[in-house]
Structure formats: C-alpha cells, structure tokens
Amino acid sequence: MGSSDPYPVSLSALHFPSAEQSLSQTLASLRRSALSVSNRLRSIETDAQFVHDVADHYGLPLVANERCGSWYISPESKTGSAYFKSTDGHTGQWDFSFRRLNLQILPIARDHGGCIIVDSTRRGKLMPDALSKTVPIWCAVMNRALFPSDTAYHAVQFPPDYLGPSEESQIERRIDGFVHALKALKLDIEGLRQSLGRPIKIAWANRTYLYPDDLHKGDGYNLFVLCSASKRVHGAEMSEGGYIQGAGDDSESWAHGLTPPVFWENRSTLLATDEEDLPNLIHDLIAQQSIQKVGQEAVLVAPTRNLYISGTSSLPTDGDRYDLVIDCNANPQASEGSAKKLNLGCGSAKLGSRDLRKSLDQVKDFVNAKLASNPAQSLLVTCETGKDLSAGALLAILCLFYDDNGEFVGLQSQYMDKQFIRQRLAWIVTSKHDVNPSRSTLQSVNAFLMQRPDY
Structure with a gap:
C-alpha cells in the first residue's frame, strides 16, 4: 500500500481519538478527586498535629505566617500572626519588606524566649521561601539593627545544606543595606531593642530535620523555630493516598x-x-x-493621638464614637451634607487604587477644613478590608498634616520624597500589623504627594 492508502497496516498506525480523550479526562478527574476539599481538610488536620508536636517539644508559642499558617494552628493555640512573603525570598529578589515590618512578634519572642513561625508550601519543596530565606533575612536585619555589639548573631542563618553558597553570599551582601533603610525610618530603635530583649537564633522544623539537640531556649538569645507543616511530596497527589502537601495554600481557589x-x-x-x-x-x-x-475596634495610629484606621465592619452604629469619618468605599451621595463624614466611593482592587488617587484632593480639603479648627477631633479612616485603601488615605493625611512627633501642624507645603513617605507608612504598619497597602495604592499616594505643591 502507498502512503495514500486509507487503511492502517500496523498497530502503531491505529488512532483512537475517543480513547485518548477518555484517558485524559480520566486522569484529570482523578487529579481533581485527589485535590478534593475533603482531602485538603484531612491533610491540614494531619499537618496540624505535627505543628503541635513541635510546639510541645520546644515549649514555644505558635505564630502563623499568614495566610497559609493559620490553617495548621487551632485558634486557642495561636499566639499571633506574621506576614513574611515568599516572594521576598525568591532567587534574585531577596528583600526586607517595609510594608510588613512584623514588629508585633518582638514582644511575643521576648516574653516566651522565642516563638514557632508556622507556614507550608505546595508539592515538591521542603519548605517555603518565606522560611528558608525571607525570615532569615529579617532576623539578620533585626539582630544587626537592634544588637550591633552582638556580632555572633549578625550573619544570616540559613537552613543546613539547603541553599547554594552563591545564593547565600548574595543574600548576605544585601543585609547592611536593609539595616540602613530600617534605621532611616526613624523608629524607636531602643524601644524595639527592649521589645525583643535578646538577639534571635534560628532552628528549623520539618519532616527532614527536626529537634536539633544543640538548640533550645537559651539565656543569650530568643529561639525562632521555622516550622514547615507539610510532608514533602515528590510525586503526584494521587500517589499519596489523598494526602496533599501544603493543603492550606491558595485557599481562595478551593475553600x-x-x-x-x-x-x-x-x-x-x-x-x-x-x-x-x-x-x-x-x-x-x-x-x-x-x-x-462583631467588628473589631479601630486602631489608633501612633504617635498621633487622634487618627484611627479600621475595616468598614468596625464602623460604630451610633455614629458618635469618632468626630470625623472618611470611608473610602461608601457611596459619596450618602455623605453629602454631612459635616462629619466623607465618602470617597472607591472601587475594589486596582480600580480602587486609581479611584483613590483621584479622591485625595477631597481628603486633603476635608481634613484641612475640619482639623485646622480643632486638631483634637478624632478621625477614623476606613475601607472594606481596613488594610489597603484606608491605609493609603491615612498615609496621605500623615504626610500632609502631621509632624515627626505625630502632632497636627496644618497643611505642609514642602516637597516630599519616597523616604519621607516610607517613614510615615511605618507608623501605620507598626500600629496595625495586618495593614498591607497594595503596590497600586502606594503608587497612587506617592504620585499625589510627590507632585510639586500648588498650595
């Protein structure tokens, strides 16, 4: 037969499209079944037991690296939250976040001799980059900035036999720059030193190395145990009998x-x-x-004595708790004619950040008109989450109207640079630790503040 013959002449020439499609569909169905919500919740329960075993061994409080870490800690055992991003540990992108300073865990460590930071990661990795690099970077910065004479703790502490020497060296070279930038925020370094008490030493807990004999709570340091909750899985989930590594990760997609x-x-x-x-x-x-x-109470932004931030659910129903309110998301028509409230009508996500940029002139005029006559009035700034747009609006207010002591001084006309804005942002993130203004929001605020003043 020639190549144009319509009939196959060998087994290899046979082609069954329906069989291929059926096999593909079957494999996809099996994978979806393996990644079921039931399997995820059972995997979380299994991993949580490992986390609590680690806590029992060290006798240290559990701190969740949000958002994933909270799945593995029962609420009654959870002492606090941290916000260390894995992206700050990605190769070539090593960073120290000034949007998430994580200073809230300093007194926890001081009071207990350390803490256990819990996180996890999906299939194939022993631990998330947050635990292998981001937290070690943060610890090295804290040790150098707060305990400059304790040089034994200044080197970056890396997990054993995990990173290559080149990557470790490149990370090490960045630490002094991060320390300089932290000090430039003009935070109370002595107060932070007292909050932590002693330098930090790191241990790791995962299914590969666990409970080092030479590390325990000591008199000379606070012990930070970086616990990766999940067992490392090399193959597909179908091979693990329903167990899912990092089951709590990316919960928006499955929960x-x-x-x-x-x-x-x-x-x-x-x-x-x-x-x-x-x-x-x-x-x-x-x-x-x-x-x-029940909505949580709004948080006072220190060192001011009258500026508060919260999510919209925390707005008081009686309307009398705060003298003035700026709501970033509420309908502007609802506040028309109100002497004490300004609604901006911003959307969500990036659209909301762009809306905020267009609304900051209203914020400036409202604050200038209201607080100039009576600076003692309380002002609450709120948004849907209490973490993004409200932080952006409040940042603009702090930069425009408040001095280095947190006192209202009226509308300031000086040109502002990124360092000045970053200093004011540090006031917000150290007062409300879950604040996380998006890059788009900060870009909008920076663009507004760094324009040449025309007033």
Whole structure:
C-alpha cells in the first residue's frame, strides 16, 4: 500500500481519538478527586498535629505566617500572626519588606524566649521561601539593627545544606543595606531593642530535620523555630493516598469561603461530611459566622493621638464614637451634607487604587477644613478590608498634616520624597500589623504627594 492508502497496516498506525480523550479526562478527574476539599481538610488536620508536636517539644508559642499558617494552628493555640512573603525570598529578589515590618512578634519572642513561625508550601519543596530565606533575612536585619555589639548573631542563618553558597553570599551582601533603610525610618530603635530583649537564633522544623539537640531556649538569645507543616511530596497527589502537601495554600481557589477559624470551630462536622455536600455546609457556616461576627475596634495610629484606621465592619452604629469619618468605599451621595463624614466611593482592587488617587484632593480639603479648627477631633479612616485603601488615605493625611512627633501642624507645603513617605507608612504598619497597602495604592499616594505643591 502507498502512503495514500486509507487503511492502517500496523498497530502503531491505529488512532483512537475517543480513547485518548477518555484517558485524559480520566486522569484529570482523578487529579481533581485527589485535590478534593475533603482531602485538603484531612491533610491540614494531619499537618496540624505535627505543628503541635513541635510546639510541645520546644515549649514555644505558635505564630502563623499568614495566610497559609493559620490553617495548621487551632485558634486557642495561636499566639499571633506574621506576614513574611515568599516572594521576598525568591532567587534574585531577596528583600526586607517595609510594608510588613512584623514588629508585633518582638514582644511575643521576648516574653516566651522565642516563638514557632508556622507556614507550608505546595508539592515538591521542603519548605517555603518565606522560611528558608525571607525570615532569615529579617532576623539578620533585626539582630544587626537592634544588637550591633552582638556580632555572633549578625550573619544570616540559613537552613543546613539547603541553599547554594552563591545564593547565600548574595543574600548576605544585601543585609547592611536593609539595616540602613530600617534605621532611616526613624523608629524607636531602643524601644524595639527592649521589645525583643535578646538577639534571635534560628532552628528549623520539618519532616527532614527536626529537634536539633544543640538548640533550645537559651539565656543569650530568643529561639525562632521555622516550622514547615507539610510532608514533602515528590510525586503526584494521587500517589499519596489523598494526602496533599501544603493543603492550606491558595485557599481562595478551593475553600468555598471557608476560613481557618470556621474550620477549627466545625472541624468534626466538616470532616464527616460527604464531598458533594461540603460547599453548601461551608456556605451555611460562613453565613452563621457573618451574623455572629462583631467588628473589631479601630486602631489608633501612633504617635498621633487622634487618627484611627479600621475595616468598614468596625464602623460604630451610633455614629458618635469618632468626630470625623472618611470611608473610602461608601457611596459619596450618602455623605453629602454631612459635616462629619466623607465618602470617597472607591472601587475594589486596582480600580480602587486609581479611584483613590483621584479622591485625595477631597481628603486633603476635608481634613484641612475640619482639623485646622480643632486638631483634637478624632478621625477614623476606613475601607472594606481596613488594610489597603484606608491605609493609603491615612498615609496621605500623615504626610500632609502631621509632624515627626505625630502632632497636627496644618497643611505642609514642602516637597516630599519616597523616604519621607516610607517613614510615615511605618507608623501605620507598626500600629496595625495586618495593614498591607497594595503596590497600586502606594503608587497612587506617592504620585499625589510627590507632585510639586500648588498650595
């Protein structure tokens, strides 16, 4: 037969499109089944037991590296939260975050002799970059900035036999620059030194190396144990009998709105529920939580004595707790004619950041008109999350109207640079530790503040 013959002449020439499609669909279905919500929740429960075993061994409090870490710690065992980004540990991008200073864990470490920072990562890695690089960078910066004479703790402490010497060397060369930038924020270094008490020494806890005999809480240092909760999985999830490494990671894509507190409060019910019934159950549990949830109090931004920040859910219903309110997301028409409230009507995400840029002139005029006559009035700035747009608006207010002591001095006309803006941002992030203004929000505020003043 020639090449144009319509019939196959060998087994290899046979082609069954429907069989290939069926195999592909079957493999995809098996993978989805292996990554089911039920398997994730059972994997989280398994990993949480390892985390609590580590806590029992060291006798140290558990601190969740948000957001993933909170899945592995029952609320009654959780002492605090940290916000160390894995991206700050990515190769070539090593960084010390000035949006997330994580100073809230200093007194926790001082009071307990250290802490255990809990995180995890998805299939294939022993630990997340946050634990192998971001936290070690942060610890080295803190040790050098707060304890300059304790040189034994100044080197970056890396996990054993994990990174290559070239990467370790490149990271080490960046630390002094980070220390200089931290000091340039003009924070109370002596106060931070007292908050921590002693330098930091690091240990790691994961399924590969655990419980070093030579490391324990000591008189000369605070011990930070960096705990990766999940077992390392090399193959596909289907080969692990339903176990999923880093099951709590990227929960927006699988959890149907379930949060760690709701999981732990209803763990037995959730684990006993069939997979197909879980979405409806989770929906009902979240709805119940929303009804019961009480908004947290707004946070005073020190060193000011009258500026507060919160999420919208914390707005008081009586309207009398704060003299003035700026709501970044609420409908502007709802505040028309109000002497004490300004609604900006910003959208969400990047659109909201762009809207904020267009609204900052209103913020400036409102604050100038209201506080100039009575600087003692309290001002609450709020947004949907209490972490992004409200932080941006508040940052603009601090830069425009407040001096280095946190006193209202009226509208200032000097040209502002990024270092000045970063100093004021540090006031916000050290007062409310979960604040995390997006890059778009900060760019909008910087663009507004760094224009040449025309007033």
